[in-house]
Amino acid sequence: MGALTGKTAIVGVGETTYYRDGGRTTLSLGLEAISNAVRDAGLKLTDIDAMTSYQGNDSHGSNEMAQSLGMRLNYSLDIAGGGSSTEALVAHAAGLLSGGYVNAMVIFRSMRGRTGRRPGGQVASGPAQALAVVGHGEDQYIGVTTPAQRFGLACMRYMHDFGVTTKQLAAVALTHRYHATLNPKAFFYKRPLTMEDYMEARWVSKPFRLFDCCLEMDVAVALVLVRAERAYDLRHPPAFVLGGTARTMSESPYYNAGRRHTPIYHHASNWGRDRVFGMSGITRGDINVASFYDAFTFTPLVQMEGYGFVQPGEAGSWYEEGRGRLDAELPVNTSGSHLSEGYSHGIQMVAEMTRQLRGRADDACPQWEKGIHTFDRDAGCRQTKKHDVGFCAGWGTPQTSSSLVLSRRSGG
Amino acid sequence: MPPKIDWSKLSFQPDYDAQEWWDATKESKLLVRSCTKCANKWWPPNVIGCANCGNFQDTGWVESKGSGVVHSFIVVHQPILAAFMEAVPYIPAIIELDDVENSDGNKVRLQGVLDEDDTKVGINARVEMYFEQASEDGKQVPRWRLSAQQPDNVWKFPGP
Numbered sequence: 001m002g003a004l005t006g007k008t009a010i011v012g013v014g015e016t017t018y019y020r021d022g023g024r025t026t027l028s029l030g031l032e033a034i035s036n037a038v039r040d041a042g043l044k045l046t047d048i049d050a051m052t053s054y055q056g057n058d059s060h061g062s063n064e065m066a067q068s069l070g071m072r073l074n075y076s077l078d079i080a081g082g083g084s085s086t087e088a089l090v091a092h093a094a095g096l097l098s099g100g101y102v103n104a105m106v107i108f109r110s111m112r113g114r115t116g117r118r119p120g121g122q123v124a125s126g127p128a129q130a131l132a133v134v135g136h137g138e139d140q141y142i143g144v145t146t147p148a149q150r151f152g153l154a155c156m157r158y159m160h161d162f163g164v165t166t167k168q169l170a171a172v173a174l175t176h177r178y179h180a181t182l183n184p185k186a187f188f189y190k191r192p193l194t195m196e197d198y199m200e201a202r203w204v205s206k207p208f209r210l211f212d213c214c215l216e217m218d219v220a221v222a223l224v225l226v227r228a229e230r231a232y233d234l235r236h237p238p239a240f241v242l243g244g245t246a247r248t249m250s251e252s253p254y255y256n257a258g259r260r261h262t263p264i265y266h267h268a269s270n271w272g273r274d275r276v277f278g279m280s281g282i283t284r285g286d287i288n289v290a291s292f293y294d295a296f297t298f299t300p301l302v303q304m305e306g307y308g309f310v311q312p313g314e315a316g317s318w319y320e321e322g323r324g325r326l327d328a329e330l331p332v333n334t335s336g337s338h339l340s341e342g343y344s345h346g347i348q349m350v351a352e353m354t355r356q357l358r359g360r361a362d363d364a365c366p367q368w369e370k371g372i373h374t375f376d377r378d379a380g381c382r383q384t385k386k387h388d389v390g391f392c393a394g395w396g397t398p399q400t401s402s403s404l405v406l407s408r409r410s411g412g
Numbered sequence: 413m414p415p416k417i418d419w420s421k422l423s424f425q426p427d428y429d430a431q432e433w434w435d436a437t438k439e440s441k442l443l444v445r446s447c448t449k450c451a452n453k454w455w456p457p458n459v460i461g462c463a464n465c466g467n468f469q470d471t472g473w474v475e476s477k478g479s480g481v482v483h484s485f486i487v488v489h490q491p492i493l494a495a496f497m498e499a500v501p502y503i504p505a506i507i508e509l510d511d512v513e514n515s516d517g518n519k520v521r522l523q524g525v526l527d528e529d530d531t532k533v534g535i536n537a538r539v540e541m542y543f544e545q546a547s548e549d550g551k552q553v554p555r556w557r558l559s560a561q562q563p564d565n566v567w568k569f570p571g572p
Contacts, residue, residue, distance in 0.1 A: 139456075140422055141546070141553050142525045143496040144504045149486055153506055157484035160535045160567050199572055203501075206487035206530065206569060261518035264484065264506065 012041025042235030168316030180336020269306025478541030
């Protein structure tokens, strides 16, 4: 196992409402999420001595958050990073905490993903004037700038190579939506999706229809980490960090500018999987609950395959057979996540995993806060029955990935 | 009919690394990055370093005739950029060039917008390039259309 295995834990999680209509700044959103996460941990704001965040030049930073909350930090860092940054910052926190460099770290992401600058450059006021750039995935001169467009090119080839069907893409949307119907925080709480709804929805960029795409939102989410010995004394059962990968790269740059010509959908998880499971000292069979970054229905499929949960090309049928639903083989994306809870740039999935491992998923069960669940799905229970070990997979692009193994026990 | 792209809504002011590529389009030349120290070639133009040997200081160019095969494509229905508001639905594609290979013998891939509608376009379709003027100073953008002769194995998006 890795030198950092079990040395640190996520002890606090918090977020804001998922907003579609705006009205709040990233400062206001961030302050609420951070306050909620620190309170959830059972810590005082002044116990926090370190804070990190990721952003795309679209959010207030750690120092501004700390100043408004009366914190004086000994360590702060705001990185430029997209999806897969959460797990990378957890790895970074594990190192700093374990080394004694800091004592209690907040990680947050605050964004106006709906009413501010949206992925692809669109702003709320309408289409953007743009600089014509050739390459690096920012190909304005051919009208390819958004994630739906860029990842759609990879998805189309993936469907061609393996015979993946639109019904299999739909199965991802329906599975995650089912879980969102059990999550009071989710945009689609109590609102299921049918195959007919999916098929009748408008095209965004073929192969993606509307419900293949995540829900852009104004939202902030925060996590709190401390060293293991302190974690036991706090409010909830800790979620120990066993291992992970931090923005691991594939060897194929965007659309294979490089020497190797691996498939364009070949995800960086193929390069990270031995590292994460080796470091964590677990096998895939030990994992009870998982989440795969679902910016689109396509992205969980190639991550599941890349991390070796199924063979290449098989994830679509895996979803179609219902094997990712609650009470099935491996419940995935139990909050509804990006497709049906709301898009947070990845961090919400780590918050949800922490709640699942605690046995305290916030659902319709009257005593969920005490860890008492009915497991009656028809009555709105979202808690997984087995929740010893959880796996989170972050997605940057097909060429960048992060992952995280969390456990109720510090030894796996 | 080719989709109407309003080039006046894009700003053609390339950075230093892409300047030579755009200048060549004024002479209707489609250039691909080529390493002067090894046999490697690659896309896109603004990636200046050779992934095969690490050379990044004097990479050169080769000219492509501009024909190839569709490797993948999408059909954009929801436009984002102002230049493409009247172009939807349009079809960006990844194209494998016939005449440029990298150091492993793989066809170099680039991207372009295809003229036809998606009832005709598919993976493996043969395509060829033509230039369209895009800026007042004569910069041109490569556009792509289906070749007259098509193979039997063109893969169309599966319904529904």
